[in-house]
Amino acid sequence: MAVANGTITEMSFLYQQIFKIDFDAGIHTRISLAVLIPLFFIFVNGVMLFALRSKSVFYETPRYILFGHMLINDSVLLSVTTIMYILASIPMQITKALCALFVFISHCTFRNSPLTLAVMSLERYVAICFPLRHCNIATPRRTNIILGFIWILSSLNIAIDIIYLVLVLIVNPSSLSDNIFCTYEKLFVAKWQMDKAQGFEIFYFVSVALIIIFTYIRIMITARSVTSDKDSAKKALRTVLLHLIQLCLCLTTFLYATIEKALYMMSGNNPPFFLTLRYLNYITVLILPRCLSPLIYGVRDKALLPLFKYYFCYCSGRARPSVNVH
Numbered sequence: 001m002a003v004a005n006g007t008i009t010e011m012s013f014l015y016q017q018i019f020k021i022d023f024d025a026g027i028h029t030r031i032s033l034a035v036l037i038p039l040f041f042i043f044v045n046g047v048m049l050f051a052l053r054s055k056s057v058f059y060e061t062p063r064y065i066l067f068g069h070m071l072i073n074d075s076v077l078l079s080v081t082t083i084m085y086i087l088a089s090i091p092m093q094i095t096k097a098l099c100a101l102f103v104f105i106s107h108c109t110f111r112n113s114p115l116t117l118a119v120m121s122l123e124r125y126v127a128i129c130f131p132l133r134h135c136n137i138a139t140p141r142r143t144n145i146i147l148g149f150i151w152i153l154s155s156l157n158i159a160i161d162i163i164y165l166v167l168v169l170i171v172n173p174s175s176l177s178d179n180i181f182c183t184y185e186k187l188f189v190a191k192w193q194m195d196k197a198q199g200f201e202i203f204y205f206v207s208v209a210l211i212i213i214f215t216y217i218r219i220m221i222t223a224r225s226v227t228s229d230k231d232s233a234k235k236a237l238r239t240v241l242l243h244l245i246q247l248c249l250c251l252t253t254f255l256y257a258t259i260e261k262a263l264y265m266m267s268g269n270n271p272p273f274f275l276t277l278r279y280l281n282y283i284t285v286l287i288l289p290r291c292l293s294p295l296i297y298g299v300r301d302k303a304l305l306p307l308f309k310y311y312f313c314y315c316s317g318r319a320r321p322s323v324n325v326h
Helices: 025-052 062-089 096-129 140-169 174-175 191-225 230-254 258-266 271-291 291-299 305-314
Strands: none
Touching: 025 174, 025 271, 025 291, 025 305, 062 096, 062 140, 062 271, 096 140, 096 230, 096 305, 140 191, 140 230, 191 230, 230 271, 230 291, 258 271, 271 291
């Protein structure tokens, strides 16, 4: 194995990512697992979405609308990430235009997750702390509008990069069809873009963390003070705590590149060992956190779980379960 084109001292780490590898049985097993795990959870997400769409009460209830959005978002992210992983494993070059499309989708869906978690926490906060106003504040129409704002916020950073890239390419439009090894960094044409990206990431996660911590504390205070419906308050408290755990997993994912750099230093310029560490980092840090949404939120939902089991087992000749949403 060898690093393609250039020496270690001449190249930044971001451009030392393409390795020439021999495809033995071990490599094929790794690639198969890296592809099959996301595909399985995309299937699970699809079944969960089908269960949500099977009853009108789900897509008329804000928290299930948000959960459905999270399932779609994570499925798209897993799909694009898997495609990019396969392209990097071959390795295979694609046109800069197609790479920009993949990067745009993966960037937006990647940042949608923490923003959606923040909105889900706020919805639970309103439901517990302002129960009489919840139906007026958290309506399906307002929830869909908020989802639109989430997509706008998540796309701001990469949209600026793509607009700047287009302006640069006006001078040389033919370069848009150049073949490259597709990474987010390959689309950077100026250092300020890296600084801007880091600034956006800090803003996203600090804002989301503050929102989730605030809602957790407020719901905790309410759960201790109310004399009735304590079960609902405690359930909401556990839900927001799960949001906080999921946010920590998302935050770990944001450290993916930093962890990879540390692993590269640990490998001591040993490409086979580094590729093994890089693979484990990809699976545990980038993929698995995105596979947990249906397990954390869907399986523990008493209204949704029976329907999910029903469709996951291909109906299995049983009567479709009834739904009782609280």
